[in-house]
Amino acid sequence: MTTTTDPAAEFETHRPRMFALAYRLLGSAQEADDAVQDAYLRWSKAVRADIEQPAAWLAKVVTNLCVNRLTSARARREEYVGPWLPEPVVTGSGALGPLDSAEQRDSVSTALLVLLERLTPAERAVYVLREAFAYSHREIAGVLDVGEANARQLYGRAVRRVAAGTPRFVPRPEQQRGLVESFIAAAREGDVAGLEKLLADDVTWWGDGGGRITAARRPIVGREKVLRFLAGAAERFLVGVELAAVEVNGWTALVARLGGELTAVASFEVREDGAIADVRVVVNPEKLTFVRRQLGAAGG
Structure with a gap:
């Protein structure tokens, strides 16, 4: 009692x-x-x-x-x-x-x-x-x-x-962080060859905009299609965007800010061979409210 x-x-x-x-x-x-x-x-x-x-x-x-x-x-x-x-x-x-x-x-x-x-x-x-x-x-x-x-x-x-879902591999934390940091470095430099090496042949890109902001409304499947999508996104949306690695949902993720304002959080799923199998990106502003508050409170 x-x-x-x-x-x-x-x-x-x-x-x-x-x-x-x-x-x-x-x-x-x-x-x-x-x-x-x-x-x-x-x-x-x-x-x-x-x-x-x-x-x-x-x-x-x-x-x-x-x-x-x-x-x-x-x-x-x-x-x-x-x-x-x-x-x-x-x-x-x-x-x-x-x-x-x-x-x-x-x-x-x-x-x-x-x-x-x-x-x-x-x-x-x-x-x-x-x-x-x-x-x-x-x-x-x-x-x-x-x-x-x-x-x-x-x-x-x-x-x-x-x-019954796709078999999943749980990487070591340092392996996950290294992969995300390599992705961020390649994205910053526009290094298509570097990104290509990181992505699995059948990589899938998921974008959650909720109809409130521009995002792919269907999953993008395959390395070449994802690379083309990233090239187009870089031209339209990544100018002036700051990318950083932050622990999100237990694993290293990518956070994007524009003018100090959080605009996206990307989580990565890794295969046993070290290639990126899935990228899940949240850009719906409503879904970023909580994490924006967290990062603001932490000064991150």
């Missing part, structure tokens, strides 16, 4: 973990913030004596709020203009919890969050609780108010559906 006399202060001690959970469930920093705030409203009205384990109580509330949000989000994302990508989050300062291992980093990677979009809300909740937060099947059953056997079935389906 909690004995704190300041519920607001106690909630703040749990907020970082609740945000980390909500973001993994929703793939949206702004929606995660909203879900955590909704959880706070429920927390503030709850009878303190009824809450034996605050962390568990809040995790259940946040998870179920997110499951409900995912149900409506699926319909919105089906109507989204162009590819839908998760909102980027700067993670170097611990915004999504400890990311000390490759597995922890991968739990918030853009690539995995994209794969999680293929799951039902319940499957996604079970997968995140099990994989990222090490919940037992019994604990997950309690969070979702389902039987333990049902929780196991949901987890099994989720694992199979995630594994």
Whole structure:
């Protein structure tokens, strides 16, 4: 039983973990913030004596709020203009919890969050609780108010559906950073040959503009097509743009600024042979609001 006399202060001690959970469930920093705030409203009205384990109580509330949000989000994302990508989050300062291992980093990677979009809300909740937060099947059953056997079935389906995607390679952090820095150097210098060496033959370029800003509305597939796209983009959009490497979603990413204003965040997926297999670029201004705030606060 909690004995704190300041519920607001106690909630703040749990907020970082609740945000980390909500973001993994929703793939949206702004929606995660909203879900955590909704959880706070429920927390503030709850009878303190009824809450034996605050962390568990809040995790259940946040998870179920997110499951409900995912149900409506699926319909919105089906109507989204162009590819839908998760909102980027700067993670170097611990915004999504400890990311000390490759597995922890991968739990918030853009690539995995994209794969999680293929799951039902319940499957996604079970997968995140099990994989990222090490919940037992019994604990997950309690969070979702389902039987333990049902929780196991949901987890099994989720694992199979995630594994059905393109096999993914998790690089060493220094390997990822070196590749992104090489990409930035080649882009700055207009070194087409250098970029060509970095890209896989079947590389795919994804651009998320949400219909609010110019971006490729369909994935661009193949090294030659991506290079042609980059050459055209450089002429139209990269004049005066500053490029830098920043840890985003657990891995080194590229951030672009024009006149000091953040304009794009690009995440890279690497193959085992060291070539770039996917580039996912968020340019939708609404999706850059959270990371812009982070970079501003950090002076980055």
